[in-house]
Amino acid sequence: MSVEQAEQIVRFSRKRRIEHLSVMALFVLLCLTGFPQKFYTHRWADVLVHALGGIDWVRRIHHLAGYTLAAVTVVHFGTGLAGILSRQMPFSMMPTRQDFEDVFQQLRNYLGTSPRHPLYDRYTYKEKFEYWGLVMGNVIMVVTGTILCFPIEATKFLPGVLIPAAKMAHSNEGLMAFLVITIWHIFNVHLNPDAFPFDPAIFTGRITRERYEHEHPLELARLEGRPPPTRTEASPGHGPAAGGEERA
Amino acid sequence: MPRSLPLLLALLAVSPLRALGADEAEACLECHADASMTFDLEGGGTLPLTVDGGVFKKSVHGEQGLACTDCHPGMTPDHATGSLPVKTRHELARKASEVCRTCHDTQVAEGIHHAPIGRGEQGVPACSECHGAHDILRPKEFRTHIPERCGSCHVQEAATYAKSVHGSAVDTNDDVPVCTDCHRVHKDADLSPGALSLRTPIICGRCHTDSKRMRKYGISTAVVSTYLADFHGMVSTLQRGTERGNGVKLAAGCTDCHGVHDIQKTDDPRSRVIAANLQTTCQKCHEGAPAMFPQAWLSHWQPSPKKAPAVWAVRQFYRLMIPFMVGGLILQIGMHLFGVARKR
Numbered sequence: 001m002s003v004e005q006a007e008q009i010v011r012f013s014r015k016r017r018i019e020h021l022s023v024m025a026l027f028v029l030l031c032l033t034g035f036p037q038k039f040y041t042h043r044w045a046d047v048l049v050h051a052l053g054g055i056d057w058v059r060r061i062h063h064l065a066g067y068t069l070a071a072v073t074v075v076h077f078g079t080g081l082a083g084i085l086s087r088q089m090p091f092s093m094m095p096t097r098q099d100f101e102d103v104f105q106q107l108r109n110y111l112g113t114s115p116r117h118p119l120y121d122r123y124t125y126k127e128k129f130e131y132w133g134l135v136m137g138n139v140i141m142v143v144t145g146t147i148l149c150f151p152i153e154a155t156k157f158l159p160g161v162l163i164p165a166a167k168m169a170h171s172n173e174g175l176m177a178f179l180v181i182t183i184w185h186i187f188n189v190h191l192n193p194d195a196f197p198f199d200p201a202i203f204t205g206r207i208t209r210e211r212y213e214h215e216h217p218l219e220l221a222r223l224e225g226r227p228p229p230t231r232t233e234a235s236p237g238h239g240p241a242a243g244g245e246e247r248a
Numbered sequence: 249m250p251r252s253l254p255l256l257l258a259l260l261a262v263s264p265l266r267a268l269g270a271d272e273a274e275a276c277l278e279c280h281a282d283a284s285m286t287f288d289l290e291g292g293g294t295l296p297l298t299v300d301g302g303v304f305k306k307s308v309h310g311e312q313g314l315a316c317t318d319c320h321p322g323m324t325p326d327h328a329t330g331s332l333p334v335k336t337r338h339e340l341a342r343k344a345s346e347v348c349r350t351c352h353d354t355q356v357a358e359g360i361h362h363a364p365i366g367r368g369e370q371g372v373p374a375c376s377e378c379h380g381a382h383d384i385l386r387p388k389e390f391r392t393h394i395p396e397r398c399g400s401c402h403v404q405e406a407a408t409y410a411k412s413v414h415g416s417a418v419d420t421n422d423d424v425p426v427c428t429d430c431h432r433v434h435k436d437a438d439l440s441p442g443a444l445s446l447r448t449p450i451i452c453g454r455c456h457t458d459s460k461r462m463r464k465y466g467i468s469t470a471v472v473s474t475y476l477a478d479f480h481g482m483v484s485t486l487q488r489g490t491e492r493g494n495g496v497k498l499a500a501g502c503t504d505c506h507g508v509h510d511i512q513k514t515d516d517p518r519s520r521v522i523a524a525n526l527q528t529t530c531q532k533c534h535e536g537a538p539a540m541f542p543q544a545w546l547s548h549w550q551p552s553p554k555k556a557p558a559v560w561a562v563r564q565f566y567r568l569m570i571p572f573m574v575g576g577l578i579l580q581i582g583m584h585l586f587g588v589a590r591k592r
Binding site: 037055058107110151156164165167169176179193 | 483496558580
């Protein structure tokens with residue numbers, strides 16, 4: 001079955017694709033303008049700052065990108081909360097007890113102590129972890145970033161020491177976010193052997209039904225009105241390689 | 249004295265240079281030792297023509313054995329013509345600095361006062377107006393006289409400096425800086441707006457990171473590193489080479505908070521950085537800074553459980569959290585890859 005003929009399923013709506021694209025672009029911009037400020041003693045930071053028109057421009061770009069990301073976050077929360085409360089939208093990112101069981105099942109499977117592979121719903125525990133990490137990280141970055149942008153207003157009602165504390169948190173949280181994204185996110189979506197070298201799903205919005213069946217069998221069954229596959233039966237595996245074995 | 253000329257020429261032919269200098273000086277001093285010898289300048293004022301041979305011998309050029317005619321070329325024993333090609337002492341000094349250039353060219357050409365003299369600005373000193381002529385001292389000996397010399401023109405600055413923590417100790421203490429320790433005078437003068445201010449962490453740091461010197465006064469040597477770790481230090485580092493003006497504000501350097509010529513001990517009530525004055529100092533740049541604003545600056549303290557515990561706690565949290573988080577994720581990636589390899 002060639003890719004062209006494969007049945008495609010829409011995994012990410014247009015709105016989610018735009019959301020990801022804007023967060024991605026803003027994240028890159030914030031890293032490019034933030035890290036030269038954190039690692040300002042390094043030669044590369046100096047070169048980058050001057051290429052961007054000097055520290056004043058770097059800060060302006062950083063602030064503008066920060067405000068935009070804050071706005072994207074607020075819209076995300078607002079529409080998400082409204083959607084969930086009005087029951088128009090399932091709270092599919094909600095961490096469940098099953099996710100914690102999936103962690104151990106998945107690790108046992110990696111280590112070879114269990115042949116079973118967890119059956120995932122719309123989002124795996126890895127995706128949920130990353131989502132909440134990003135969302136919580138965003139909240140920390142927006143709050144500390146706002147304090148750093150408005151130190152005079154902030155110290156009208158907050159003790160002054162909160163400003164260096166906010167700077168410490170902003171700088172370290174930013175570094176942690178960068179490391180998690182470059183190591184964990186890039187591995188899980190692109191570099192892991194099932195997806196290598198690049199998974200375009202978040203940009204096209206679509207993945208093949210075959211892949212859906214392997215990666216999110218519980219959600220697919222629900223979408224197609226089938227009863228969920230039972231967790232006791234042998235796992236179909238994870239990704240196309242394992243899927244091939246199953247077909248055989 | 250027409251008879252002495254052939255004698256002098258004969259001496260020139262036979263003496264080694266050092267002996268010549270001394271002998272020549274002796275010949276010149278036959279007239280110039282006379283303490284009443286003066287010349288009435290056309291532009292007003294009198295020019296003393298007396299040279300104290302003893303003072304010259306102890307001066308840096310006397311020690312080197314320089315002869316009178318090394319700096320006064322073409323002077324013959326019959327030069328007392330009753331006229332001078334200059335009208336004022338300043339004109340004479342300017343003419344003399346051309347002679348100084350024969351040996352000290354870069355110091356003159358790159359000197360802080362050279363360009364304004366060239367532009368014809370009035371009252372700008374030439375070499376000998378700061379260094380003297382026959383009494384030129386070595387830089388080390390000259391040091392303590394510098395505030396007074398510069399102060400003869402820069403009156404306001406010198407008066408302010410004299411009352412500062414540095415200036416008030418200048419006569420008794422070799423550790424305090426004089427004008428030229430901060431202001432480069434003969435080379436690479438910081439002339440563009442803000443250049444000197446941006447360089448203050450380096451300038452002040454030369455002494456204030458010297459633990460041997462600072463120990464005597466119980467002053468922390470972490471003042472520069474703590475400054476650099478803060479927002480101002482980051483911005484000013486990245487602003488190197490930037491000029492102030494045209495809407496460009498420079499981040500505060502040492503002197504923007506501590507003052508320039510009026511630096512006081514940090515516990516002196518006159519200090520700009522004592523707690524009572526700090527809000528006003530912050531407000532110079534941060535218009536409308538409220539009373540709690542100055543606490544945002546940790547006063548050169550490194551965060552610790554005692555000083556700024558909130559900042560310290562945040563730092564400790566991330567020092568543990570980042571390796572834990574990243575290490576955990578890498579471990580899981582390792583397990584994932586192990587699983588894939590095992591199944592193949």
